[in-house]
Amino acid sequence: MRVYGVTGWKNAGKTGLMERLVAEITARGFSVSTVKHAHHTFEVDHPGKDSHRHRIAGAREVLLASRNRVALMHELRGEDEPTLETLLARLSPVDLVLIEGYKRDAHPKIEAHRTEPGNPLIAPDDETIKAVASDTPLDLDRPVFDLNDTVAIADFILAEVRL
Template sequence: MRVFGVVGWKNAGKTGLMERLVTEICGRGVTVSTIKHAHHNFDVDQPGKDSYRHRVAGAREVLLASGNRWALMHELAGEDEPPLADLLAKLAPVDLVLIEGYKRDDHPKVEAFRTETGQPLIALNDPTIRAIASNTDVDVSQPVFNLDDTAAIADFILAEVGL
């Protein structure tokens, strides 16, 4: 599977860009899956639901299935967070996996950058960042796209991964 990431500081526009890229790239007939890294404790389950009760009772994995979708929740129970490569191996084959976050991993990335965050460009010190998607002009050696030019960013990503 080919992978490409979207990184940036909080409120830089990563999630919006990811959403638009998935829509754009899927619309071109390319199959896409995503991985989103969360830096905080999160829960996809709701208190009171059966699957939540199974997990809280001590189940290491809970698979929830219906006629529309299935989801597998795995409790780490004190183990270290698995590396990105291990998580990628759990996905069904697709043409492209878009990864939001994991800015310290070595896959190619585009950086979402907004001056309003007050943060510096990550790309200045990260050779894995191949392009910048920004709401302002930036002086870098990588290609710079308007943060809202989803089609151009998608073109760049697909060319980079050979699709």
């Protein structure tokens, strides 16, 4: 499976870039799935809903299905957080999986960077970052794209993964 990451510090523009890339790449006829790493506890169902009641009762997995979507929730219940490799193995086959976060994993990535938050670039010390998408010009040893030039960034990623 072809994978490519979008990484960067908080408020760097990762999610907006991911959203634009998914729209751009799927408009070109490719199937895309995404993986997003969260650094905190999150909820996908709500108290009072049947799925929430099943999960709170102790179910390890709750599969919610309708004619429009399927959602599988897996409670870790003391298990270690699954690796990115384990999570990717659970996905259905697609042309490309875009990964948001997982900055320490070894897959190729593009770094989203905004100057306003004041965070340093990750790219100079990380060879897995193949390009940077920034809101300001940068002098680096790899390609630098305008953060909002979705077409050029999508072209780069698709060439990198040979699609």
